Amino acid sequence: MSFFKVDNLGIRFGGVVAVDKVSFEVKRGECYTIIGPNGAGKTTIFNLIGLLYPATSGRIFLEDRELTGFSPHQVADLGIARTFQNIELFEHATVLQNLLIGRHRHRKTSLWQELIFTGATRRAELAQREAVEKVIDFLDLAKVRDSLVAGLPYGVRKVVELGRALATEPKLLLLDEPSSGLNPEETDDMAFWIEDIKRHLGVTVLMVEHDMNLVSRVSDRVLALNLGSAIAEGTPAEVQAHPAVIEAYLGKAA
Amino acid sequence: MRFLFKTGYAQDLRLFKHGGQVFWYGLLVALLLAAPFAVGEYGMSQLHFILIYSIVGLGLMLLVGFTGQISLGHAAFLAVGAYTEALLQARGLPFFVSLPVAALLSGALGWVLGLPALRLKGTYLAIATLAFNIIVEEVTARWEGLTGGNSGLHLKPIEMFGIDFGGDASFYYLCLALTVLSILALMNLLRSPTGRAFVAIRDSEISASCMGVNLATYKTMSFALSAAFTGIAGALYAHKVSFISPEQFTLLQSIELITIVILGGVGFIHGAVLGAAFVIVLPQLISIAKDYLPSNIAGSGLQAVVFGLVLIGFIIFEPLGLYGRWLKVRTWFELFPFYRRGMFRRQKSYMKSERLK
Amino acid sequence: MLLAGVAQGCVYALVALGFVLIYKATETVNFAQGDLMMLGGFFALTSSVILGWPYWATILFAVVAMAAVGMLIERLVLRPVLGQPAFTVVMITIGVGYVLRGVVTMIPGWGTETYTLPTPFSEGTFKVGEVIFAVQQLAVIGMTAALVAALYVFFRFSKLGVAMQATSQNQLAAAYMGIPVRRVNMMIWGLSAGVAAFAGILLAPVTFVHSNMGFIGLKAFPAAVVGGFGSVPGAIVGGLIIGLVEAFAGRYMPEGFKDVAAYVVVLVVLMFKPSGIFGETARKKV
Incomplete structure (x- = not known):
């Protein structure tokens, strides 16, 4: 049984494809982080999971139960x-x-x-x-x-x-940029709490974050997005070293 | 200034936070109970109206102040309460049966009005409720078989358990009891999950739904409860004026009702009662003032001008209403001499548009 | 009868246009719009009956005077609550409506009586084939069309018009671009009040001029809502729809239905299209 699974998720706003066929799986008890440049569709994925936006394609499962057809408040009832x-x-x-x-x-x-x-x-x-x-x-x-x-x-x-x-x-906690707007000490506290939430409260964490220090410190696995599509998945170090990720952030080497 | 030392969670659930509150509210209740012995016939009549409007104010406060919805249609619920009471009394039902029925019917209609409210916000909601008010008014005027149309309906005084509630004092005690019960019900609601869900919807709908609050259920519930309060007030109102007709439940009446919560202070239970008192007393003050003014100013327009100016003045200068003013005065004394001018100031902001660009 | 509906609809459309102008710019609805129209009617009455000016001068006078009143109201009453929730602003404009209605009854020569405003196109009718046209109604339709065309040109081509559009899209960004947002808001109130005066003059032959004629503004709400508050063409279409619905309801429905038909239409439209036919769908970003 998988704990939380997103399968082929996609949404388009008018002609713009904001999220395109993204699939990933979160294991119980881990901290899974989505990274990516601005406009990569990270927050949109959260809004799709919370059913705040209707997905154009794809399915979402929590403990093998499909979320499609529920309303936003029921998502909370299920433990997200x-x-x-x-x-x-x-x-x-x-x-x-x-x-x-x-x-x-x-x-x-x-x-x-x-x-x-x-x-x-x-x-x-x-x-x-x-x-x-x-x-x-x-x-x-x-x-x-x-x-x-x-x-x-x-x-x-x-x-x-x-x-x-x-x-x-919750069973699954979605954190949308927990460190944005925080100073270094506050970010440090936040990292400490996220680790504690994972370890002592046993809550699975799915996070969107920019601060790579925080990401490396707390995440077990990382998914990199660019322009709505998944480009790399793995441990924080692996993803940071992945050529497609470097290209997405810094542009193609001349 | 009073400091509270808390020793248990149950303490936060108490209706009266400390002995001082018990004393002052006890004194207030004692004074209110003694009122019929000290106040004349005219004063009693004003007190009846204040209590009845307080119940409406509580209902509206629940909807406007705590759930953040708008209604320009509450006169319609007042009408439903009043007509239900009149019709049931005419069929010989006792007050203790007809009153709950009036509340239930109003509540049901409130629930119906709550349905469009699920998708509407702000101005659109205001206009939907306004349209609803006008339709209900027209229906009561046209459905002559039931409501007597524009010729209206007459009511007899309430009689219950062999007591005649037609007298000034007895009717006053009835109103007072129902007002106090309404206040208690509202306070209970606010310290329980339902009340918190309302506040959540008021402050952020999106966040409320992500916390598991079913927006549809709670919004319609808020409308229904608010309408039920107003229905109870409507039943009392019908007996107070003893003759009801559609002109008493117009859009202008709805606006007068909503000013209760604005003048009293949006978001405070005290505000509902203070606002009701103010809305009832203001016309009396104006009619006294008329004797001292030149005739072209003291005409029928004076009341509208004063009413409008008071409304504008409160919104600009005292957005927290009468109760907010009282809080400021109290804080000033408590902190003397350390009160700062900006303590209650609103932040200036540019319009925040929620339109998707 | 169709024509009567269209003519009535044009008046609703003009009042609705006033709503839409202010709504577009400040996202607030002016519940005193009908009362502004009433005041415009009284200004017209003053210049035409009391001062004896010709019709065209009367229109000009009323529109300019009302534009000044509109700007004054914005400056005194609305600017302090700029950025407050819709509910606050709705209530404050209701307050403004009360004051206007009351003040009118206090002014010597105006008072609580009902007046007629003379127009150059009085009672004439003419026939084309089987259809009878009333000159009065044609004039209303023609003048509405002219005003709408003028407004279109203004918004499309004048600098101020473009600034107003920018402000309505995003106040903060407009401010950053050097547009004096507050002054533009004031202008929009002036413009909207001017349109209201125009509507008042066109309506005067139908309802006469009296201190409560502003309540017809309540009929313009349905027009604005049906069309969608943020849409200028919507206001026109909405006004015409409401005018026609009323005309037909008065003819084919039982008595009394005419008065509520507009509101029934509004509730139905709001049920299915919560922001009107031409409205934009609102969604909050998180």
């Missing part, structure tokens, strides 16, 4: 969580509330129970809170727990978004 390149947090809510929304797929109470806030609702809420506090401890967010997201610095918001994705207790 993601972060966004440009941070999509709930700005006018506190960090705690943001993380609690991450718990949404574990909701057990009905609307009527919540309207009168029964004992069951109270117990369920306390359980959710305990789960969220574990994430807060893990990512060291305790000091901003009750702050509004809108007022937080960029680096912290990036961590909050990671926390929100972790709060869903």
Whole structure:
């Protein structure tokens, strides 16, 4: 049984082929990274996996279950969580509330129970809170727990978004450029957390990233994309040395 | 300034965060309970309206303030609540049956209106709800067999368990009880997953759906709940005015209702009640002012001008509404002398277009 | 009857055009558009009845005066909320509408009464074969066509028109290219208010001039929505569709249906094409 598999995935916007017949497989427990120059179609692949865009061709499987035909919120229910390149947090809510929304797929109470806030609702809420506090401890967010997201610095918001994705207790975590906009220390922290997520929480990570230091440090395998097509796959070192990758980044040698 | 030391997660689930809140809200409830003994007939009537509008305000706050949707059609739900109540009462059903039915019917209609809302945003949604309002208004005027058309319907005072709720005080207590219950229901909702899902939709739909929030379910649910609140208010409204006709539920009424949440403060439960009070009291102030103004200014247009100016003024100068103003004043005193002018300032920004280029 | 529908549709189209101009530039809908039209009607009334100016001077006066009012409104009320969510702006323009409606009743000579605006093309009709044409309706159609042509030329060829288009595509980029975005927004409000005045004058013979004539703006919403808010041709087509639907509903449907037909059409269109027939599909990038 394969854990997560993308088969022949493609999408075109009008006449532009943004992603062209990309296939790859992610093994349980590994960190798999997609790299590529700007416009290679990396984020588009994430949006296709999250079913935010309808794929023109191809199929996606999580634990041999095909995702086609589901809606975006069901993808989350199946255990895929993601972060966004440009941070999509709930700005006018506190960090705690943001993380609690991450718990949404574990909701057990009905609307009527919540309207009168029964004992069951109270117990369920306390359980959710305990789960969220574990994430807060893990990512060291305790000091901003009750702050509004809108007022937080960029680096912290990036961590909050990671926390929100972790709060869903995903099987597969999609990280869209986790280090973009972070300073070297923050990037270092991020690398540390990604390794921890993989090793201690046992969550499989699929990542899009530009920072090759971070990529080499945390990834088990790397897929290089250019102009929507896969050009190389292998360990970080192999891919970095691959002639097609060098050409994609630096251009053809004269 | 008060510092809270938290020792358990259950503490964050409490409705009252500290003893001070228990004291002040207790005092408020006591004052409200005592009101019928201190306030005259006219004042009581105003209080009825304030409470009824507060319930509408709570419903709208849920939809506008917490789910981030727009509705310029809430007068239609008020109408459904009012007409259901009038028709059921005429068929001899007691209030404790007809009220839930009014809420349910309004809620069902709200759910229907929620369906187009799934695909619409911002202005388009505003116009869809506006169109809906006009259609409902026209239907109530034309369906004479059921609604009596433009000649309207009369209602008798409520009688329940041998108590006559026609009196000022008894009707007031009924309204007060329903308002308090509505506030509690809304507060409960906001500390549970449903309320958080609403807030998630308000702040980022895309992210909400990636967190497993079913946008379709929760948006329609928000419309339905909001409409149900408004339906309850509609039933009370029908008894308050004791005669209902289609002219009471026009688009202008919808606009008046939505100003409740804007003037009160979008996103605050307190805002719904403050806004309701303001919207009811403002016309009274204007009619007092009219006695001191020259006749061509004190005509029928004065109310529209003042209303429009207040609306514009609030949006430009106090976007957080009356409750926001109160928060600022309170913060000023708490931090004295360290309050900075920019503490609540909005960021200036260029228009962010969500159109795909 | 077809003609009546088209003529009525032209008026809707003109008001809708006002919506579209502002929407294109600032992505906000001016709920006071109908009231601007009403004010334009009153300006025309002042110059033609009170001052006794000829019809063409009246049009010019009303359009110029309204353009000034439009710019003033943008400067005073809308600029402070530039960049705020659609809901905020919708409510603020509703507020503007209230103020305009109220202020008109306070001005001596205007008040709450209903007036007729004399036009050079009054009651005449003529026959071509079996079909009867009303001069009034033909004039409305002709003048609408002329205005639309003028606007097309303006947007296509004038520097200001191109700047306005650029602003509507991307405010930030336009600002970087040295276009004074705020001033352009102000101009667009002026232009839109001028168009509203024009619509008001054309509508005046049909509905008369009174302080509540702005509510006809509510009928122009369906027109703008059906066509798609961001589309100038859409506004024209949408206006014509709504005008025709009303005319036919009034003829073939039970009484009362005429008034809601436009709104039923809107809900149906929005159900299937959430951004109108000519609208662009919106999708947020992440």
